[in-house]
Amino acid sequence: MLLRWGKNNIAFMVLFFVVVAIGIWIENQYYLQVLTFIGINSLLALGLNMLMGYAGQISLGHAAFYGLGAYTSAILSVHYNVNPWLALIGAVLTASLIAFIIGIPTLKLSGYYLGMGTLGFGMVVHVLFREWSTLTGGASGFVGIPPLELGPISFLSVRNYFYLVWLIMLANMVICRRLIDSRIGRALRSIHDSEHAAEAVGVDTANLKLMIFVFSAAMSAVAGFLYAHFVSFISPGSFTFLASVRMVTMVVIGGMASIWGALLGASLLTLLPEWLHAFADYEMVVYGAVLMIVMILLPQGLTRGLTEIYERSRK
Amino acid sequence: MNGRENNLKSSLLKIESVSKTFGGVQAAQDISFKVSEGDIVGLIGPNGAGKTTLFNLITGVYTPDSGKIIFEQTEVQGREVLTLVKMGIARTFQNVELFENMTVVENVMVGQHVRTTCGFWGAVLRLPGALKEEKKIRKNALDLLEFVGLESVADRRSSELPFGWQRLLEIARAMASKPKMLLLDEPAAGLNAVETGTLAELLNKIRSQGITLLLVEHDMNLTMEISDRIVVLDQGRLLAHGTPREVQQDEAVMAAYLGKA
């Protein structure tokens, strides 16, 4: 177990240096921007991965928490002139509270029904974003979200924002790793393997599922905050059912129950539309086809699937 | 029957007139018996007699339609499974239900969940109390694995174990919650003669730790050999209750098993 701890920390260190290096060397603003979005999406994927991959619960409405984070922070910092960093706390608290309230009845459902419940919830929140115009700006969106700054450091430049996002992502990766290697993590994995046996052994499955649901919602809210203050304009169109689907896809394609899988899935799914711009009209067709093909051929996700192929070819 | 003997040892578990019906089938009909602390009690009966139902009633999976289940002087019928585990009732399953994607030692570590406390913040912040507890959890798990003889495969994936060892692992996991009473659902099923002998030794070892055992079994040799008392069920009713010898000579039992002569 000590060796595993070492291996993970080394990996995190490597990522840290890669991030620093990218920030120093890459000049192209567009690339930096894409990499920043990858970071934000990775955060989304990581949170959802904890819920889906480790606890084994499916959520088809998680974009709602992403949006709640973004809108809460936007509303607080623009309408109420709250310092954006305090608005972040507000965003996380709001998303967590709503996740708690909605989680209690929803997590009692299982399998398909849980997916449906979260889908329904996500749609309702989306409609609220779209129709509650006095608060959210409605379908035309919310403008004027202030950039971030911390003392003398301004995060107006893409490079600085890139660092901010990835630092937060790294911190969250460490947090998740610690969680997984702990008593809580083991209990979560036991629920995933056999909820029935977990209960028989004394694991409070209802509480744990709720805990991880709230945790993943909080992470999505942080990602929403980072998104809102990066692009300074948000609209309900970014938090639709499709956005939730995209989040699930990132987790599933990258590989569930894998922290690095979340990173891989997020990278791929952020880059794919960029590459597909070249295809213009064929974008949706290719996107859909890629989804289906990966799921049909490598259902355990790319990280595990490719590792298995590699291992098999070595024999 | 041996009322005086029973009263000398305290009754850990009392089943009083427990009944349970499913749809039109009476799985349990007015069952009453006591389990003394420190005993090994064998629950036998033909298939469909209601043994697993009784287990599920005792462990909180089902609630009896009528009657009481009293554990350590407290009424527990209808309580949640989780509560009963906390109170000290643990069980294993007929079809071994391990955490297949976790290692052997991790399975036993999860078994300690109800006796440990490290929560979200302790884990994330790596608080010293949490780290200490984690070391203890692992040590306890390895000790338990040694107790059942599985310490050599501690880091193997539990699904890779041969069946007999999976059963042992499940027992170790059940013991991890420090139960006062352990319910074993057909622990010898699928085991050969040698493995069954090892199991018998293990059960006696467990009893010597002060844990009361209640087991459902079809293996008559094993049951008669290690049980202090036997409860015989047939079609949801209690047929006989006494020492193995008494039960073997009971006419009603013979009729049920062998058919009326």
Add this chain to the structure above:
Amino acid sequence: MQELLQYLFSGITNGAIYAVIAVGFSMLYSSTELINFAHGEFVMLGALTLVTLWGGLHLPLALAFILTVGIVSGAGFIFERFAVRTVKKPDHIVLVIITVGASIFLRGIGMLIWGKDAYSVPAFSGHQPLDICGATLLPQSIWIMAIVGIMVFGLYYFFSRTLTGKAMRACAISKRAAWITGIPTGKMVLLAFMMSTGMGGVAGAMIAPITMSSYDMGTILGLKGFCAAMLGGIGSLWGAVIGGFLLGIAEAMGVGLISSSLKDAIAFVLLLAILYVRPGGIVNARDVQRF
């Protein structure tokens, strides 16, 4: 009073459409335990295909209608063969993602073939709205209800009286047992897909005259149809019908009496309500149910 009646009429019209979509969902679920998130796209295909065949190529209506249903069923055939049958690990999550991927794929195809425009087609017969007690009813609504009625009774007959239908029900209850008794389960699943998507095609064809059809109309319709199926009780034929009409009327009443901005939310609020209170839906269906 007149207004209420008007809401009721529009509610019943939409309800019939939701009912047809819901029946497609439920039918497939009861035969295969699969929720096809791409179902709405087959509705879209039905609508746009009818637009092309009838509105564009001016084929006779009956022919165009039948061809449309055939083409959409054919698409369902391809979908089952390529996307569902070939799955290595038929896990819930995996299948959900596949159908979601298929939904995006089909929408992309729709966009390639028909572009981003919205199309309209004339009503099947008669353009004069009917006046009933002061409320208006489009003749197309009567067509819709008639077709839904025929379809529902046809399905009822199919599942309870014909051998194939009973065989399909057997597969739904236990695939293995059905297979052992000699029922070709593979073909049954395929048939279920074709029937389900075919029904989606019928729904699309029916609504083409009363909405603007475009490549992205399928998503929200599919989701709402799904809500209706859950509302009535997933896997149940009557449940889907009841759920569909209830949803349609609830939406119409909500829009008319409260606010039109909440229209889309109604379906999902009802979905949540039924999930929390009575997951089996109104008819209290349980998981794999008889159809």
